[in-house]
Amino acid sequence: MSAVLSVTSLRKQYGATVAVDGISFEVRRREIVGLLGPNGAGKTTTINMILGVLAPDSGAVLIDGMDLAAHRSHALERTNFAAVYSPLPGNLTVLQNLRFFGLIYGVADLTARIEAVLTQFDLDKFRHTRCGVLSSGEQTRVSLAKAMLNHPNLLLLDEPTASLDPSVARDIREKIREFTLRGQGGVLWTSHNMNEVEEVCDRVLFLSRGKILLEGNPRQLPAAHGKATLEELFIAVAREPLTLGPE
Amino acid sequence: MNPKRTGAIVLRQFYLLRGSPARILPMFAWVAIDIVLWGFITRYLNTVASSGFNFIPAMLGAVLLWDFLVRVMQGITTAFFEDVWSRNFLNIFATPLSISEYVGGLVLSSIATSGVGLAAMLLLATTVFGLSFFVYGLLLVPFLLVLFLFGVALGVFGCAVVLRLGPSAEWLIWPVPALLSPLACVFYPLSALPVPMQYIARVLPPSWVFEAMRKVVEGGSPAPLALLWGSGLAVFYILLAGWFFTRIYRHAVRSGLIARYSAESVS
Numbered sequence: 001m002s003a004v005l006s007v008t009s010l011r012k013q014y015g016a017t018v019a020v021d022g023i024s025f026e027v028r029r030r031e032i033v034g035l036l037g038p039n040g041a042g043k044t045t046t047i048n049m050i051l052g053v054l055a056p057d058s059g060a061v062l063i064d065g066m067d068l069a070a071h072r073s074h075a076l077e078r079t080n081f082a083a084v085y086s087p088l089p090g091n092l093t094v095l096q097n098l099r100f101f102g103l104i105y106g107v108a109d110l111t112a113r114i115e116a117v118l119t120q121f122d123l124d125k126f127r128h129t130r131c132g133v134l135s136s137g138e139q140t141r142v143s144l145a146k147a148m149l150n151h152p153n154l155l156l157l158d159e160p161t162a163s164l165d166p167s168v169a170r171d172i173r174e175k176i177r178e179f180t181l182r183g184q185g186g187v188l189w190t191s192h193n194m195n196e197v198e199e200v201c202d203r204v205l206f207l208s209r210g211k212i213l214l215e216g217n218p219r220q221l222p223a224a225h226g227k228a229t230l231e232e233l234f235i236a237v238a239r240e241p242l243t244l245g246p247e
Numbered sequence: 248m249n250p251k252r253t254g255a256i257v258l259r260q261f262y263l264l265r266g267s268p269a270r271i272l273p274m275f276a277w278v279a280i281d282i283v284l285w286g287f288i289t290r291y292l293n294t295v296a297s298s299g300f301n302f303i304p305a306m307l308g309a310v311l312l313w314d315f316l317v318r319v320m321q322g323i324t325t326a327f328f329e330d331v332w333s334r335n336f337l338n339i340f341a342t343p344l345s346i347s348e349y350v351g352g353l354v355l356s357s358i359a360t361s362g363v364g365l366a367a368m369l370l371l372a373t374t375v376f377g378l379s380f381f382v383y384g385l386l387l388v389p390f391l392l393v394l395f396l397f398g399v400a401l402g403v404f405g406c407a408v409v410l411r412l413g414p415s416a417e418w419l420i421w422p423v424p425a426l427l428s429p430l431a432c433v434f435y436p437l438s439a440l441p442v443p444m445q446y447i448a449r450v451l452p453p454s455w456v457f458e459a460m461r462k463v464v465e466g467g468s469p470a471p472l473a474l475l476w477g478s479g480l481a482v483f484y485i486l487l488a489g490w491f492f493t494r495i496y497r498h499a500v501r502s503g504l505i506a507r508y509s510a511e512s513v514s
Contacts, residue, residue, distance in 0.1 A: 014503070048506040051341035055501045073249075073343040081341060089333035096262045103255035104342045 003028050003062075004078075004154045004186040005050065010059035012045055012210075019045040021210035022059065027154065027186040032176070034197045034218060035190045037207035038238035043190045044083075046207070047156050050188070051081055064153050077106060080150055082143040083158035090132020094123055094142050097131055098149060105150035117145040120175065136163035144172060148179065155179065155187045161196060173200050194231040204230075206237045213237055248351065252344050256352020257359070260326050264360075274360050275367035278314045282368050285310040286376035304382045305464045306434060309457055311368045311378070313433045316394040316401075316453060317424040318364040322357025323402025324409075324420055331414045336508045346496055350489070353406070354399055361398070365391075383463055389474050390456050396481035397452040401427075403488035407495040413508075432457050452481040 005027040012020040020042040027033045035043050048054035050061050052072050061068040063075040088097045095114065102110040118124045121141045126134060131142055140163055147155060157176070161169040177200060179185055191197050197204060198218045206214040214221060214237065218230050227233040264270050289302040296302065330339055339349070372378040380387055405420040412419070430444060431453035437445055448454040455477030459469035499505045 044506075045503075048503065051337075053337060053340050053500060053505045054503045055497075073345055076341070076343040079341075083337070086334075086337040088338060089329075089335050091267075091329075091333055092259070092262055096259075100255050100259045100262070101338070101342070103258065104252050104339075104344050106249070106251060106343065 004064055004184075005188065006060075006062040006065075007046075007050070008060045008062075010046065010049060010061065011057050012042075012049060012054065013057055018210050020049070020056070023207070023210070023212050024059075025205055025212060025215070027188050029153075029184050029186050030180045031202045032180055032187040032189055032200055034201035034204035035188055035207060036194075036197060036204050036234060036237075038234075041207040042210040043207055044158060045210075047081070047083075047158055047188070047190070050154075050156060051079070052076055077150065078153040079156065080105070080147040080152040080154075081156035081158070082140070082147040082160050083156075084140065084160065084162040085158070086143070087139045088131050088142055088146060090130060093128050093130050094118070094134075094145075095127045097142065098146060101146050102149050107150050113149060117148055120148070121145040137165060137168055140164055141168075141172070144175070151183065151185070153185050155185055157187060157189045159191055160189070161191065161193065169196070176200065194229065194234055198230050206234075208237050248345070248348055249343075252348040253351045253355065255344075256326070256349060257355045260329070260352075260356040260359075263329060274318075274363045278318060278364045278368050279371055281310055281314050282307070282371045282376070286372065290376065301464070303376060303378050305461060307372055307376055307378050308380075308383070308460060308464070309433050311365075311372055312390060312394055312456065312460070313424075313428065313431070313453070314368060315361060315365050315391065316398040318361035319357055319395050319398025320401040320405065320424060321421075322360040323353045323399065324405045324417075325360075326353045326356040327402075327406040327409070328417055331409060331417070331508075334508070336505050340500075340505050346493055350403060350406075350492060353402070357399070357402060361395075383460065386459065386463055386469070386474075389478065390460060393452050393456050393474065393477045393481045396478070396485055400481065400484035400488040403485070403492050407488070407492040410492070410499055410504075410508075411495045427451065427453075430454070436461060450480065452477040452484070455480070 003026040007026070008024050009022045010020055010024070011022045023046065035046065037043050045054065049056045050068070052068055064078050066075040068075045092100065098114045098117065099110065102114060107113050118127055121144060123141055123145055126138060131139055134142065140160065144160060147157070161172055164172060173196065176187060180187060189201060201218050203216065204218045204221065205212050214225070216224065222228060222230050222233045225233055227236060285307050289306045292302040292306070330336060373380070383390065401423060405423060409416045409420060430448045431451055432440070432448055433453070437448055437454055437458055440448055455473050459473050462469040
């Protein structure tokens with residue numbers, strides 16, 4: 001499987017604080033990679049650098065083999081994202097938001113594509129509703145619909161199910177799984193729900209203090225490090241990162 | 248530059264205007280009030296002045312042209328503030344949209360909104376107060392063009408300041424036209440200013456326009472170089488504002504400001 005995302009020696013420092021410390025990893029086609037770690041580990045900083053809204057101090061981001069720094073627009077045409085902390089403008093309706101972002105991403109046959117994602121995310125009845133008056137779960141679905149609009153090769157999801165009830169969250173996980181199974185896209189996913197990560201992710205990266213400490217299959221990694229569950233492993237990484245460093 | 252992306256910014260502004268009387272009303276209401284107020288003032292001045300000088304083309308025309316510049320500037324800044332108010336920077340700047348496409352969209356939005364304001368002002372000034380633009384002749388075109396270009400420069404500069412200093416800095420931007428108006432010589436000739444202020448006025452494109460306009464109203468013709476200077480200065484300020492915005496944007500991307508833009512995160 002070829003890589004849709006290739007991150008090499010990425011580093012970002014704010015004053016004396018090293019937020020991301022020379023990390024390298026890949027996301028391959030049809031793969032869901034979980035980016036895990038405690039608060040402040042550097043997950044969102046990493047995602048922001050991949051989205052081109054934060055310039056790294058050093059290192060490179062290649063999306064579909066394209067250098068983000070040199071070919072920003074072309075690289076981002078192949079990317080999309082949804083983050084719980086970045087809802088779409090509440091003063092536009094669902095349909096208006098999708099049309100606006102669809103034009104920016106250069107989506108072909110936009111009207112048909114909008115109809116498809118409205119159906120896919122069960123948003124048809126909200127098409128003329130302003131996003132600001134939707135529930136947080138509905139807003140998350142709109143964000144995901146926008147994220148899928150351009151058939152991205154690289155999908156970045158920062159805690160996409162954080163505000164969803166278990167039933168809707170499961171439905172969303174299935175849709176994202178389907179996205180990787182049917183298409184050519186890869187997903188980088190952050191979440192604090194370890195059950196979800198075990199269910200969805202093909203591979204996880206544990207980030208702590210800006211470094212990748214562990215990498216592997218989320219269903220095998222806990223046992224390999226003497227832990228019963230992924231949640232226990234997560235807690236160990238958060239509390240005692242030095243005991244779990246790369247071998 | 249991708250015209251579809253630039254068009255998306257204009258379309259977004261259209262969506263916002265269409266659904267919001269609070270956004271539509273200020274496009275023409277405040278400028279109409281200005282024209283009514285100055286229309287009566289100039290009528291009154293015409294009755295009390297013994298010189299026989301017609302204040303309508305000199306003062307009401309000046310108000311109209313100045314308000315046009317202000318509308319152009321605010322058309323750009325308010326379109327930008329829509330992204331500030333809806334905390335949309337991460338969504339916008341994580342897309343393929345380039346800075347030139349984004350700023351181009353803001354300028355196009357402003358052309359549409361300031362055009363509505365200009366039409367309302369023209370309608371009132373000509374039908375109610377008898378302002379005739381034949382007085383200015385073809386020179387009206389360069390007058391409007393220079394003021395438009397300088398309005399764009401001020402708008403882009405204002406957006407950059409708010410991007411750098413945070414949402415609350417919009418309160419610094421709203422009064423910018425009022426701060427510049429004494430130096431722009433909207434109502435009085437450049438010679439009325441103290442000499443040090445004249446030096447500042449000479450580097451502001453509107454002062455060249457209003458000097459030329461008064462010359463025309465008095466029956467003379469402005470020196471061709473005067474409007475050329477005004478145009479040259481306006482183009483210079485647009486380039487400067489574009490450079491300034493790009494520099495501030497790059498700083499925001501380096502510092503992480505774009506990704507965590509809010510009143511609390513910027514100081």
